[in-house]
Amino acid sequence: MTDPTDANTNASSVDVVVVGAGISGLVTATRLVAAGLTCVLLESSDRVGGRLLTHHHPSGPLDLGATWFWPGEQRVAALIAELNIPTHAQHIDGDAVYHAPGGVQRLDGNPIDVVAGRFSSGAASITDTLAERLGERVWLTAPVHRIDNSGDRMIVHHQRGSHVAGHVVLALPPSLAVRHIEFHPALDDHIHDLAAATPTWMGNIAKAVIVYPDPFWRGQGLAGAAISHIGPLREVHDMSGPDAAPAALFGFAPLAPGVPTPSQHDIVAQLVDLFGPAAATPLDVIVTDWRPDVRPDIHTDARPDRDNRATGTPTDTYGHRLYQHSQGGGRLHWASTETAPTMPGHIEGALGGAQRAVDAITTAITTAATTDPLSVGPST
Numbered sequence: 457m458t459d460p461t462d463a464n465t466n467a468s469s470v471d472v473v474v475v476g477a478g479i480s481g482l483v484t485a486t487r488l489v490a491a492g493l494t495c496v497l498l499e500s501s502d503r504v505g506g507r508l509l510t511h512h513h514p515s516g517p518l519d520l521g522a523t524w525f526w527p528g529e530q531r532v533a534a535l536i537a538e539l540n541i542p543t544h545a546q547h548i549d550g551d552a553v554y555h556a557p558g559g560v561q562r563l564d565g566n567p568i569d570v571v572a573g574r575f576s577s578g579a580a581s582i583t584d585t586l587a588e589r590l591g592e593r594v595w596l597t598a599p600v601h602r603i604d605n606s607g608d609r610m611i612v613h614h615q616r617g618s619h620v621a622g623h624v625v626l627a628l629p630p631s632l633a634v635r636h637i638e639f640h641p642a643l644d645d646h647i648h649d650l651a652a653a654t655p656t657w658m659g660n661i662a663k664a665v666i667v668y669p670d671p672f673w674r675g676q677g678l679a680g681a682a683i684s685h686i687g688p689l690r691e692v693h694d695m696s697g698p699d700a701a702p703a704a705l706f707g708f709a710p711l712a713p714g715v716p717t718p719s720q721h722d723i724v725a726q727l728v729d730l731f732g733p734a735a736a737t738p739l740d741v742i743v744t745d746w747r748p749d750v751r752p753d754i755h756t757d758a759r760p761d762r763d764n765r766a767t768g769t770p771t772d773t774y775g776h777r778l779y780q781h782s783q784g785g786g787r788l789h790w791a792s793t794e795t796a797p798t799m800p801g802h803i804e805g806a807l808g809g810a811q812r813a814v815d816a817i818t819t820a821i822t823t824a825a826t827t828d829p830l831s832v833g834p835s836t
């Protein structure tokens with residue numbers, strides 16, 4: 457893509473800069489480009505996808521971030537169909553187990569898992585496909601550190617330079633945005649404090665994926681599902697691929713700040729307690745700690761500053777009404793999953809956030825073109 461250069465700043469000029477190449481940013485950019493707008497996506501890390509992260513293990517793709525989508529998530533269903541993403545059903549057949557101080561109890565059936573869908577090539581197949589289509593519009597290793605709003609345009613400063621734009625979309629967790637980006641002029645106090653107080657969904661979790669030669673638990677009539685109050689993993693699920701290839705379990709370990717990442721040894725010992733001796737010999741154990749102090753290369757963030765909470769409980773902040781409105785004189789828009797009033801935290805929420813940003817921008821540009829034909833929005 458060729459960008460015209462802004463005469464005053466010597467920076468490339470586009471209609472929209474999107475900050476963050478997770479699924480909300482990639483979908484926002486895709487829709488804006490389809491609407492005929494010029495767009496650049498600035499991503500701080502050296503990969504796209506954000507909290508969609510697929511590891512390509514020799515036995516098959518393994519999701520180290522998001523795993524599932526659920527019935528009724530219409531935006532996810534539509535995107536899967538649009539991109540032709542292969543899916544399969546979550547394995548839920550068999551008995552679950554419950555582990556409390558009294559011991560391990562085999563349940564009658566599986567009240568833990570719900571009907572859900574899985575991305576057979578890994579969740580990141582969605583973001584990889586979108587990024588491939590956007591091509592050179594996606595800039596990696598370009599963390600944004602400052603956004604200037606001059607009233608009639610935005611200047612976005614990042615590690616690889618700067619871009620001038622009519623609109624900016626913040627497609628990253630709100631607490632990250634206000635922690636790492638300087639806004640000039642400063643954001644209104646209400647929205648700043650709200651963003652600082654909005655926890656990043658799953659920012660205090662380690663996800664363990666344990667790969668086996670075969671799904672041995674199924675042979676015992678077990679679903680591979682567990683709730684545990686004993687070991688490091690609070691919940692466990694079958695994460696096998698279609699036709700059980702790869703064969704895998706996964707579990708979540710909620711972690712307070714400063715607590716060490718669970719060890720492979722402790723995780724395997726817990727799975728032996730839950731599912732028997734066959735669990736002792738995995739092919740691989742992959743632990744992804746999503747806390748920022750442990751994996752700074754994963755540019756998520758954990759909890760906001762505790763003394764800077766704008767509202768009572770953290771999840772009150774999700775989908776807050778302030779996120780539904782553009783800031784900065786209508787030029788700054790929120791898009792991440794935390795900002796969605798419906799299904800915040802889910803991929804579905806990220807897609808809802810993206811759609812809101814796209815609608816706000818296309819409406820603003822159409823309105824500007826109607827009221828002042830000389831200030832036509834799109835620069836193409």
Ligand SMILES: Cc1cc2nc3c(=O)[nH]c(=O)nc-3n(C[C@H](O)[C@H](O)[C@H](O)COP(=O)(O)OP(=O)(O)OC[C@H]3O[C@@H](n4cnc5c(N)ncnc54)[C@H](O)[C@@H]3O)c2cc1C
Binds near residue numbers: 598792793806
């Ligand atoms: C372990 C785990 C399991 C999950 N399981 C599920 C599930 O099963 N189903 C489900 O629906 N959802 C699940 N989720 C949540 C789901 O992954 C998120 O809702 C979704 O991926 C969020 O997308 P996003 O675009 O809003 O944000 P992100 O994916 O966080 O994208 C934000 C992007 O912004 C980038 N960035 C940060 N700072 C800057 C900066 N200064 N400049 C430029 N770029 C920056 C980041 O690197 C990142 O790429 C899970 C998440 C995790 C971590």
